[in-house]
Amino acid sequence: MTALGKLVRTTVFKLLAMYLVLFVLFAGFVIGYVGWNTRQVIDGQIRDTIEAEIRGLSEQYRVGGIRRLVGIIERRTREPGASLYLVTTFAGEFLAGNVDSVPFEILDRPGVHETFYSPGDELDRRSREAMAHVFVLPGGFRLLVGRDLAERERLNEVTREALLISLGLVTVLACVGGWFIMGRVLKRVDAMTETARTIMAGDLGGRLAVAGTGDELDRLALNLNAMLERINELMTGMKEVSDNIAHDLKTPLTRLRNRAEEALRNATTTEEYARAIEDTIEESDNLISVFNALLTIARLEAGNAPANGAPFDLAETARSVAELYEAVADEALTPVVVAIAPDLVLPVAGNRELAGQALANLVDNALKYGSSGDEKKAIVISARRERDVDGRETAVIEVADRGPGIPEADREHVLERFARLESSRTRPGFGLGLSLVAAVVRMHDGRLTLADNAPGLRVVLALPVAAVSDTIARPPAQGEAATEHLT
Amino acid sequence: MPMRILIIEDDPDAAGYITKALREAGHLADHAPDGLEGYALAREGDYDVLVVDRMLPKLDGLSVIRSLREQKVETPVLILSALGQVDDRVKGLRAGGDDYLAKPYAFSELLARVEALARRRVGPAGEATVYRVGDLELDRLSHNVTRAGEEILLQPREFRLLEYLMRNAGQVVTRTMLLENVWDYHFDPQTNVIDVHVSRLRSKIDKGYATPLIHTIRGAGYMVRDGAR
Numbered sequence: 001m002t003a004l005g006k007l008v009r010t011t012v013f014k015l016l017a018m019y020l021v022l023f024v025l026f027a028g029f030v031i032g033y034v035g036w037n038t039r040q041v042i043d044g045q046i047r048d049t050i051e052a053e054i055r056g057l058s059e060q061y062r063v064g065g066i067r068r069l070v071g072i073i074e075r076r077t078r079e080p081g082a083s084l085y086l087v088t089t090f091a092g093e094f095l096a097g098n099v100d101s102v103p104f105e106i107l108d109r110p111g112v113h114e115t116f117y118s119p120g121d122e123l124d125r126r127s128r129e130a131m132a133h134v135f136v137l138p139g140g141f142r143l144l145v146g147r148d149l150a151e152r153e154r155l156n157e158v159t160r161e162a163l164l165i166s167l168g169l170v171t172v173l174a175c176v177g178g179w180f181i182m183g184r185v186l187k188r189v190d191a192m193t194e195t196a197r198t199i200m201a202g203d204l205g206g207r208l209a210v211a212g213t214g215d216e217l218d219r220l221a222l223n224l225n226a227m228l229e230r231i232n233e234l235m236t237g238m239k240e241v242s243d244n245i246a247h248d249l250k251t252p253l254t255r256l257r258n259r260a261e262e263a264l265r266n267a268t269t270t271e272e273y274a275r276a277i278e279d280t281i282e283e284s285d286n287l288i289s290v291f292n293a294l295l296t297i298a299r300l301e302a303g304n305a306p307a308n309g310a311p312f313d314l315a316e317t318a319r320s321v322a323e324l325y326e327a328v329a330d331e332a333l334t335p336v337v338v339a340i341a342p343d344l345v346l347p348v349a350g351n352r353e354l355a356g357q358a359l360a361n362l363v364d365n366a367l368k369y370g371s372s373g374d375e376k377k378a379i380v381i382s383a384r385r386e387r388d389v390d391g392r393e394t395a396v397i398e399v400a401d402r403g404p405g406i407p408e409a410d411r412e413h414v415l416e417r418f419a420r421l422e423s424s425r426t427r428p429g430f431g432l433g434l435s436l437v438a439a440v441v442r443m444h445d446g447r448l449t450l451a452d453n454a455p456g457l458r459v460v461l462a463l464p465v466a467a468v469s470d471t472i473a474r475p476p477a478q479g480e481a482a483t484e485h486l487t
Numbered sequence: 488m489p490m491r492i493l494i495i496e497d498d499p500d501a502a503g504y505i506t507k508a509l510r511e512a513g514h515l516a517d518h519a520p521d522g523l524e525g526y527a528l529a530r531e532g533d534y535d536v537l538v539v540d541r542m543l544p545k546l547d548g549l550s551v552i553r554s555l556r557e558q559k560v561e562t563p564v565l566i567l568s569a570l571g572q573v574d575d576r577v578k579g580l581r582a583g584g585d586d587y588l589a590k591p592y593a594f595s596e597l598l599a600r601v602e603a604l605a606r607r608r609v610g611p612a613g614e615a616t617v618y619r620v621g622d623l624e625l626d627r628l629s630h631n632v633t634r635a636g637e638e639i640l641l642q643p644r645e646f647r648l649l650e651y652l653m654r655n656a657g658q659v660v661t662r663t664m665l666l667e668n669v670w671d672y673h674f675d676p677q678t679n680v681i682d683v684h685v686s687r688l689r690s691k692i693d694k695g696y697a698t699p700l701i702h703t704i705r706g707a708g709y710m711v712r713d714g715a716r
Contacts, residue, residue, distance in 0.1 A: 288591055289675050324670055327683035357674040
């Protein structure tokens with residue numbers, strides 16, 4: 001596209017062109033209207049003057065005859081700025097006046113005419129425009145009284161000039177102003193386009209320039225920048241995930257491959273082969289669950305999580321998760337104490353499934369890491385309603401253990417993916433549990449706090465309470481006829 | 488009793504593997520490589536269970552199920568999907584699926600679920616008031632459980648666990664099936680929570696009796712079965 005073509009296509013240009021046409025039409029109309037009206041007024045005045053003189057002169061004629069009329073006219077023609085006079089006989093012979101010649105035929109037609117004449121001036125014999133009234137006096141004499149129209153024509157001239165000048169001026173101003181505005185706007189739009197291009201080319205750190213004037217382009221730039229910021233965050237998240245996946249899945253994959261290879265090399269009996277294959281399947285199952293956890297976290301963090309908004313009872317979720325883990329805890333000789341009032345209801349809008357998984361991860365963690373040495377101490381799960389610092393009502397679930405806890409400096413770090421404290425590297429787990437909890441809490445617009453239980457770890461999970469508390473969707477009891485009796 | 492199973496799956500490897508394994512398990516398995524053919528076969532053939540992949544050429548899995556349900560074909564459907572998220576599961580079940588299994592899965596899991604679905608169709612016994620396996624009796628209305636006439640006291644959750652196992656008596660029930668049907672959670676608990684619950688139940692049901700009724704099926708799950716048979 002040529003520079004001119006590009007210019008013509010811009011919105012600013014089209015707007016300017018439209019306004020230019022509008023202004024020209026408007027100016028033309030105003031000036032034309034004023035001019036036409038002025039002309040009407042002037043014509044009227046001239047006509048009145050002529051009428052008055054005709055009346056006066058014919059009166060003189062009636063009183064003093066042709067001789068008196070000629071005398072008066074000769075005297076009047078010598079006054080400066082005089083009207084035009086001509087008195088002729090019936091046959092058109094000149095008797096008196098300051099008009100040298102007029103078109104012969106008008107003298108035969110009484111009434112008002114616009115005509116040309118030559119003044120009786122020796123120096124200037126050019127034909128001039130005039131308005132003339134021809135009057136037939138008794139006795140056949142013709143009396144012509146007229147006014148030169150030069151003044152009216154001059155006024156026309158002035159009007160025409162005014163029109164041309166104003167049109168020219170409007171056009172020039174529009175062009176100059178338009179050029180200036182277009183230059184500014186196009187420059188900024190071009191800069192934005194350029195930035196967008198570099199961003200598309202891969203430089204996600206680029207941001208649109210903001211002029212700071214708060215105009216519409218600034219607002220647009222600010223919003224686009226916010227959008228870019230969000231995209232950048234998501235991209236960074238994606239990159240982190242893929243880095244972590246690459247890093248943490250390669251180890252078990254390598255182990256998997258090594259085992260299979262070793263079995264191929266060394267196994268001789270069917271039993272040995274079978275064991276190798278069983279190990280391989282177990283290892284792949286682990287891989288699959290790591291992968292699933294990663295995908296869930298990534299999806300939650302990408303913000304397209306299934307927060308379907310149906311309210312569920314978080315207290316019930318906590319009770320059922322506690323009950324799910326109670327048996328394991330008993331086995332591990334770590335009692336789980338559920339300190340949740342039986343009538344407590346904590347309606348939360350969101351996803352019961354994910355909340356349940358988050359709580360399960362917390363209890364699972366507490367069971368894994370919450371006991372120091374041989375001494376087994378209880379894990380306490382409690383629930384309450386509480387106003388948070390922003391004054392929002394929140395449903396709070398606390399899972400507290402009496403293990404070694406997490407040093408304050410590490411608390412932020414353990415929420416990251418694959419984060420595992422050095423001290424726990426040797427224990428089972430993938431380091432995804434807490435980051436999944438964090439992601440679920442973020443999705444529910446809640447808050448996750450890791451606190452000191454002195455000694456031990458106290459995880460506080462606070463989700464905003466849903467407005468409607470009476471429409472809690474109970475989990476469907478599949479194939480269950482008499483649940484009410486049980487729960 | 489062999490079942491007739493239709494697998495609608497476009498990946499030839501996966502389809503071949505499932506078909507072969509189902510035949511080895513004693514069932515009759517057919518295969519359709521795309522949605523349209525699958526739909527036609529499912530409408531005509533008298534199948535006990537359909538195994539439908541979500542992403543299929545020509546007609547996607549959910550549309551196949553929806554169309555079948557509109558045609559009043561009520562064959563139970565197990566949806567297979569690479570999408571294992573909660574909302575995907577909900578979408579699948581809403582479209583008329585009866586169960587949902589995320590890829591990758593263990594074949595034992597697929598088999599257990601397919602058999603559970605087929606049984607639900609074949610035997611209205613699932614809705615019986617009293618379940619009996621050997622000398623074990625479970626009354627679903629009075630919540631009484633007796634073995635050889637002796638009453639066994641169970642916690643509510645233990646009752647539901649036993650109820651589900653007995654409803655699927657003679658069938659393998661996997662750990663995830665138990666978690667889904669007894670606790671209504673679809674995630675994968677990392678510790679052996681289900682095993683501990685089952686072993687507690689077992690200690691109440693089988694302890695002191697000559698024939699065990701709750702059996703562990705290695706690499707698959709559990710089964711309630713009269714060992715004497």
